[in-house]
Amino acid sequence: MMKLNIPKGLNIRPSNAADKPFLEKLHSSMRQDLQLIDGEKDFVESIVEMQFKAQTQGYGDKFPNAMYFIIEKHHEAIGKATIDFGPNEIRIVDIGFLPSARGHGFGSAIIQSFQSAALQSGAPLTLTVEQRNFSAKQLYARLGFQVESISPPYEFMVWYPHPVKLMSGV
Numbered sequence: 001m002m003k004l005n006i007p008k009g010l011n012i013r014p015s016n017a018a019d020k021p022f023l024e025k026l027h028s029s030m031r032q033d034l035q036l037i038d039g040e041k042d043f044v045e046s047i048v049e050m051q052f053k054a055q056t057q058g059y060g061d062k063f064p065n066a067m068y069f070i071i072e073k074h075h076e077a078i079g080k081a082t083i084d085f086g087p088n089e090i091r092i093v094d095i096g097f098l099p100s101a102r103g104h105g106f107g108s109a110i111i112q113s114f115q116s117a118a119l120q121s122g123a124p125l126t127l128t129v130e131q132r133n134f135s136a137k138q139l140y141a142r143l144g145f146q147v148e149s150i151s152p153p154y155e156f157m158v159w160y161p162h163p164v165k166l167m168s169g170v
Helices: 017-030 041-062 106-121 134-142
Strands: 010-014 067-073 076-085 090-097 125-130 146-151 154-159
Touching (some): 067 106, 076 106, 106 125, 106 134, 125 134, 134 154
Parallel strands (some): 090 125
Antiparallel strands (some): 010 067, 067 076, 076 090, 125 154, 146 154
């Protein structure tokens, strides 16, 4: 069994309709590239909103059984995770945190809890990461993920649960 080190006050719960304003704010904070668009503030905000809707629709189409979670610290939303429990894998479809919540070990703790679930189910834990997202790739490598394939601009990474040791003579 994995030893989980969950920071005090860190919680994950299912997302609901009331989380939409937070999710839009989080999406905007994660898409700094869109903030660089040359244009009026309203135009840039409409592009960010359009990208948020497209992402949400895309996840729904590609991962119809995905579950959406809000990550909280002391009951305040700080991040999100989208997880698809497929027949052959558990996929981290998306995970992200507000800038103020990054670098505190929350991502490691949440991913390790997903690794624990994968270990219990015997399924590999998979994810896709942008090749240039060096900090995320470093985190995933530290947590035991390995690059399985590369399809620029993304890398597909897998964490395999340790094989269960069978007791002999049973």
